[in-house]
Amino acid sequence: MQTGTGRLERVEWAPLSPVAMRGLEEPGRRPTATPCGCVKPALETGNLLTEPIGYLESCFSAKNGTPRQPSICRHSRACLRIRKSIFNNPEHSLMGLEEFSHVWILFVFHKNGHLSCKAKVQPPRLNGAKTGVFSTRSPHRPNAIGLTLAKLEKVEGGTIYLSGIDMIHGTPVLDIKPYIADYDSPQNLIEPLGECNLQNNQNKPKIVSRSDAKTDSRVQQQLSECEEPQPCGRTKEKPTCPEHRASGENDTQHKDTAKIQQRSPKHRETADLGLESRSGQTLSLAEKQMGPCLLEKSFSEESTDKRPRRRKEAVVPQGGSGEVQPVPPHCPPRMADAAHHSVVPAWVREAPVATLQVRFTPHAEMDLEHLSSEGEPDVGRASFKYFQSAEEARHAIEAVLSADPRSAYRRKLCQDRLFYFTVDTAHVTCWFGDGFAEVLRIKPASEPVQITDPVESLVSLGS
């Protein structure tokens, strides 16, 4: 059962439930029932009794108005304190994480309201049409687990600070994993060594299909930053603000980790490829061997060979219509990145509505000014918890609204209705017209945001 705390308890994870077991034909692996009749959770059958590692404090207090994906609003902020019930020394579990610029957050959609989910859902971008739940990022899925790639702003003791998030306040978080482009992005897939015939020196350039000019912005950024050939294991962006560095304690950890990581990128790859990487000599051999093999295999290539043709894909060729381009041999992986991207169905990028223009009425402008100056006027600090300035608050409101946060239903049937949402301490009232959203009022959010875990709030209001 999924409870308000986000804990997925054993009864809902019973492996004999139709959802959990349909199609799984391993009768010998079914778990035994306890004398009381409960089904024993068993890792081997995939029955996981989860325990949130923490509860998110987020600038979004409710689902309404929360961005549908983290990329929509880069000023959206949150923090997560690892619970002491998980690790006695939570800070130990975060050691080294500050070396990464982005993290995956796995969480429970604890405010779904009910556990039922349908095989076909209506994602907003399909404007009422249906598609299979597993081809969407819908919160309503058999296991209500969400996955968000967030920017890691800083690590402080046992707490991480994030931006670019799409989760609401109180979201139970199950796990954090570092984002490693080399593993997590198809642009960076590394050919298994076996596929390169080293002995015969037949390292022919891989044929890759170019696709999709509209790459994920992070990837675009990586690509644009990659003017010089770079070692491919390193994806760290420098933190934007120096004050966002970890505390002194973490600096020590940082150095330790840095020592390990200084030699890590190539070592990591050679290790992954099963090559000895301890001695420089072996490493350079491995490097020599790997050079041409590091060309990536694109999904497009795979799809051409093995999969039935997709209906309609957002394959926007760069400099040609899906032509097949050889990637030059000896091209460092980052450079090869530029040659091809991942493929998604067109509807993912073809929003049913254009990006909306956002405007503020003079009244709303005054409200924003007023709200900003309510905090600590002497030090010029706004009364926001998460935003660092009124300007950031304005950008966040614009970002949320320009992506049109309304459901397809509301967009079609409730066109002249007011729309409300809360972000940080601002309660925003607006309405939507043809191609625009207009902010009418911005008031202080009256309700203090409730958090699920009985811990002190990490972000203090005003002071």
Ligand SMILES: C[S@@+](CC[C@H](N)C(=O)[O-])C[C@H]1O[C@@H](n2cnc3c(N)ncnc32)[C@H](O)[C@@H]1O
């Ligand atoms: C479409 S989901 C995508 C989440 C994640 N990026 C993913 O792909 O799994 C994002 C939406 O889930 C909703 N949401 C966020 N946190 C939630 C929570 N804890 N429980 C239920 N719904 C939540 C919000 O309405 C938000 O707009």
